[in-house]
Amino acid sequence: MTLLHPLFSRILAIHAIILALSFAIILAGSEFFTNGVEWAGHRLHVAEAAVGSLFAAVGTALPETFIPAVALLTGRDSAAAHTAVGLGAIVGAPLMLSTVAMCVMGVAALVFRKRRGRIALKVVREDARRDIAFFFPVFLCLVIAGTVEMGAVLRHVLAVALLIVYASYAVVMLRLKRAAGTQLVHGLYFESILRGNPLEPRASATAAQVIVGVLAILIGSVEFVDQIVVFSAYAHLNPGVLSLLLSPLATELPEKYNSVVWIRQGKDHLALANITGAMVFQSCIPVALGLAFSPWHLTSPELLAGSIALASAAILYLNVRDSKLGTPALMIGAAAYAIFLIGLWRLGAF
Incomplete structure (x- = not known):
């Protein structure tokens, strides 16, 4: 054992470096994607609500859709384990978005309060409630199913x-409809790199930046999950619980980071729309894959995750009463996720 110890430590160090690099790739991809999709929406005259809830949400939701799709469509030799991984990733994504992601936004609002000149988020009540009103009944029916x-x-x-x-x-x-006079103050990164005019970006440069951002998010997220699984192999968790905890942690990073970027820039409505729009996407597209390619039998940990996600969404809906969303309302997400972890422990999941 003493002879193997240095080699074992070296292998863990290599995995730690790869994990850090994959995390950096996700963040870089999210930065490029966020900037690119804003300019794409601007060129297409799409409303900012649609940019956040639709374009950004769908693009950054690709990793968490890709992972359960691969899990459900492959692994015929271990179909049960792959199905468990797929369902855990599907149900875990809305949970992570409605709890941890909200807490991250609250922390970002506090960190950048001097730069922003305020703490509370300025949001569009109608847009936020529209997204949650789509998400809640659909996801409730699917949890019951x-x-x-x-x-x-x-x-x-x-x-x-x-x-x-x-x-x-x-x-x-x-x-x-896009609000009249909406302007972007941050130029397109690719045009700055190519020495073009970042405030008047070409369509080809905008499209290229969005594609590069999406590819970076996909590659980084898949590798991030793989490395976390290596580190967590000693936890003796079943595949479903492992996926429920770890897959959303990595694949929801783009939404979390995109929202932090927008909060830093004072675009609170886009930050919240990115999260709530992703919740709508997660309650439809990945779940459709789960229904089509699995028996859709949710275990106790998955039902717990679904229930807490629904409760958190309901609390958020009630808190979006006007154009301001305070930090305490967002920090409730951390408490909700803590309750989830305690529930898993009481269920004997770990």
């Missing part, structure tokens, strides 16, 4: 229904 036996036909019907629901949401968002 995870407790009953469903045949393949019914599951596929529900999957198609979810696609229709999200398409309807997208239509509603794209019909919103």
Whole structure:
């Protein structure tokens, strides 16, 4: 054992370096994507609410959609384990968004209070409540559906229904009008790199930056999850619980970081829309994959996660009473996630 110890430590150090690099790739990709998608929305004259809730939310939700898709569509030799990983990632994403992501926004508001000249977030009440009103009933029905036996036909019907629901949401968002006089003060990064005019970016440069940002987020998130799994192999958690805890931690980083970037810039409405829009996406598209390619039987930890996500969303809806969202309302997310961890412990999950 003493001979293997230095080698073992060296291997762990290598994995730690790869983990840190993958995290850095996610953050860099999110910075490029956030900046690029803002300019894409500006060029297309899309309302800022749609930029945050639709464009940014869908783009940054790709990692957490990619991971359960791979888990559910591969691994025929260990189908049960892959299904558990897929369902854990699907249910864990809304939980992470409605709890930890909200807390991160609250912390960002405190950290950048001098730069912003305020602490409370200035948000658009109608936009936030619209997203939550889409998310809550859909996710509630799907959590309940995870407790009953469903045949393949019914599951596929529900999957198609979810696609229709999200398409309807997208239509509603794209019909919103962009506020007159909306200007962007941060130029396009790619144009600065290419020595063009960052405040009048070309369509090709904008598209290239968005694509590079998405690819960086995807590559970084997948590698981040892989490295966390290596570190957590000694925790003796079942695959579903491991995925429920770790997959969302990595794959929701883009939403969290994008929101921090926008809060730093004083664009609080975009920061919140990025999170709530991702919640709508997570309640439809990944769940449709789960319904289509798994029995959709939710275990006790997954039902606990779904219940807390719904409770947190309801609390957020009640707190968005006007155009301000205070830090205490956001910090409730940390308490909700702590309750989730305590619940897992009481269930004997770890």
